[in-house]
Amino acid sequence: MRKARCYMILLFLFFLTATGDVLSSPEPGWVLVWADEFDGAGLPSPAYWTFETEGNQWGWGNNEAQFYTDRRLENARVEEGRLIITAREEPMGGKEYTSARINTRKLGGWLYGRIDARIKLPSGPGIWPAFWMLPVDNFYGGWPAGGEIDIMEFFGFMPDTIYCTIHTSAYNHRRGTQKGSKLKVANLHDDYHLYAVEWFPDRLDFYVDDAKVFSYEKTEDHPAAWPFDQHFYAILNCAVGGDWCYRMGGIGGTPFPQRLEVDYVRVYQWNDGNPHTLLVTATEGGRIHYEEKEAYVPGEEVRLRAEAEPGYKFLYWSGGLSTVHGSEARIKVFYDTAVRAHFAPEAEMLKNGDFEMGLLAWNRWVDTEAAAAEFFIDQGALRVDLKRPGKYDWQVQLTQAVPLAKGKTYTVSFDAWARRRSPVTLRLNQNYPPYAAYAYQAFTIGKEKKTYNFTVTIDKDDAGSRLEFDFGQGRGPVWLDNISMIEETETIAVTGGK
Ligand SMILES: [Ca+2]
Ligand SMILES: [Ca+2]
Structure with a gap:
């Protein structure tokens, strides 16, 4: 009896699979969607990484002591399978130190997922390296309204301690209300450790190696507390000094150069094993071309093309894609996703004049x-x-x-x-x-x-x-x-x- 029933189920499954009506899906778990293993040599790949220098003039908001250079091998290079960001004591641009800060913003960022990096840290009281994330679009306004996710932050004047923190308009360090935690970790400077955030629609979990350091839960459905429903990009940098450092004794005694070494940065999406829907809409003035299905296999890639009608232009995407993506974009469907294409009359000079995108562009x-x-x-x-x-x-x-x-x-x-x-x-x-x-x-x-x-x-x-x-x-x-x-x-x- 039992055997016969089993046979029937198998036959049934075979039938559905053969006719293509059942979506086959891999086992639930994290699926790698992007990585830089830092193979090769020279500057970090310009296809992935952009050097940030624009804050040099104003000390990056924290009165920092370093000058971030642009595509300079002495401060950022890939070598023997890792990225090395080097902070040096040398005058440049009115500062006493040089270093580098790079980000993945041009990739368009990610919404939810696991973002991790294997890192060996520099040391000394004046050193301040970080692996962190900021929003691609200022959908909820500038910092801190848009949110900040600090996956790993190390303050050299606090030996053996890793900080994991979030900032929002309700919770941020300017008010002294930021949410986070810290963990004592041995051998930060001799060994690589894995720093990760697992980001879900309702929480952010932070890990160092296998230890969970901190969990931030969405307790309010309001961007002041939870702006983490937008695309975020990753940042790697090694700062020197900063206001907190000066209050804690300053940079003095820090040996230079100091190296932040990164074996890899990887991004995963969570496959829950279920097929998902993709809802695609457009504002007035254009249409979208894509292969429309009732449901998509988890991780299935869908190509989208936005086409403006005569007299209109394509502006940007929202929802499952960030505004950085062009009129032709690809999306991997891991959860029920809504994507919207925004068009405007060709003569329109403003973006988001109808505030449909929150405070974006304003x-x-x-x-x-x-x-x-x-x-x-x-x-x-x-x-x-x-x-x-x-x-x-x-x-x-x-x-x-x-x-x-x-x-x-x-x-x-x-x-x-x-x-x-x-x-x-x-x-x-x-x-x-x-x-x-x-x-x-x-x-x-x-x-x-x-x-x-x-x-x-x-x-x-x-x-x-x-x-x-x-x-x-x-x-x-x-x-x-x-x-x-x-x-x-x-x-x-x-x-x-x-
Ligand atoms: Ca590597
Ligand atoms: Ca409006």
């Missing part, structure tokens, strides 16, 4: 000495809550970079409403000090949702300019939506006739 700034304000998404629009007005309107601002050209005419339009009649100033100005304005217009925003317009001809070329909205003299919440800026094409006067 920069917010508040002169916190003078004013207080919060920016967030409410009812699909940007809501600016002015808590304390400033002396000047520009002390609370929203900006987006746009190039301006001499002799061109631009029209900016936006929908706005306010709880109480409130002044908002619109400026086209320099995106660098002294932020001089090329044109501006003051508006009074009323209680009713209304479309406001501003048309101006610019008399200077400036590729480094921006659009700026100033709220600093307002009175309570103001909402903005559907912000658009277009370059007017010349109107050709048609004369004559019959």
Whole structure:
């Protein structure tokens, strides 16, 4: 009896498999989706890694003592199967030390998965190496709103101790509320250790070798606590000094050069063994081409191609792909995934003017000495809550970079409403000090949702300019939506006739 039933089940399975109706899937577990084993020699592969130098001017936010060099073998090289980042004591760029910081942002980052690296650490009180992650897109705004995942952080003045930490707008070191833990580990500088984060939709688990150091759980469905539903990229760097180091005695006594050695960086996705769906949508102005199925085998690769309609352009993806991916992209389906392609009219100069992508592409700034304000998404629009007005309107601002050209005419339009009649100033100005304005217009925003317009001809070329909205003299919440800026094409006067 038992045997016969078994036979029947086998026959049934065979039938389904033969007709292709059952999705075969590998055993549940981590599936390697990307790795750099650091084979070869020379600079780290430019197909994977980008050198970061732009923070040298401002000390990377922590008053750091090193100058990060760009593609310089003395600071970053691949040799004998590993990446070596070397911090050196040598003056460059106004700093006393050189080092390197590289990231994988150009790969588009990853959403969920296991990200690990086998690392041998440098030492000395002034050394500060890290293996960590930041968001590819500023979907929830700049640091710390977008989140930060510190898989491994070592402060040389704290021997034998590894830190694993997360930062969000609710929990970050600026407020002293960051979440994390630390672990004592022997032989950090003589042996390689495996540093890992396992990232799921509801938690982040941090490991050193097999020991779980820390778990951060999603207890609130709010980006202030959980911005970790966006793509993040990996960063490897070896800093020198920094504010905390100076408070703990400084760099003195650190022998140089110091080497951070990385055997590999690997990224895995979790295969739960189940087929998954892929929902693909597009905004107005384009369509997507791909092989549509009811379900996909776990890890099945799907090619997507976004095609704009005449008069429109492709902007970017959201959801299962980050905005870094081009109009042709591939995605491996490991969980039920939604992908959306965003298009805009060809003449549109702004990104994300409808705030469908949160605060992506917009920069917010508040002169916190003078004013207080919060920016967030409410009812699909940007809501600016002015808590304390400033002396000047520009002390609370929203900006987006746009190039301006001499002799061109631009029209900016936006929908706005306010709880109480409130002044908002619109400026086209320099995106660098002294932020001089090329044109501006003051508006009074009323209680009713209304479309406001501003048309101006610019008399200077400036590729480094921006659009700026100033709220600093307002009175309570103001909402903005559907912000658009277009370059007017010349109107050709048609004369004559019959
Ligand atoms: Ca290796
Ligand atoms: Ca909107």
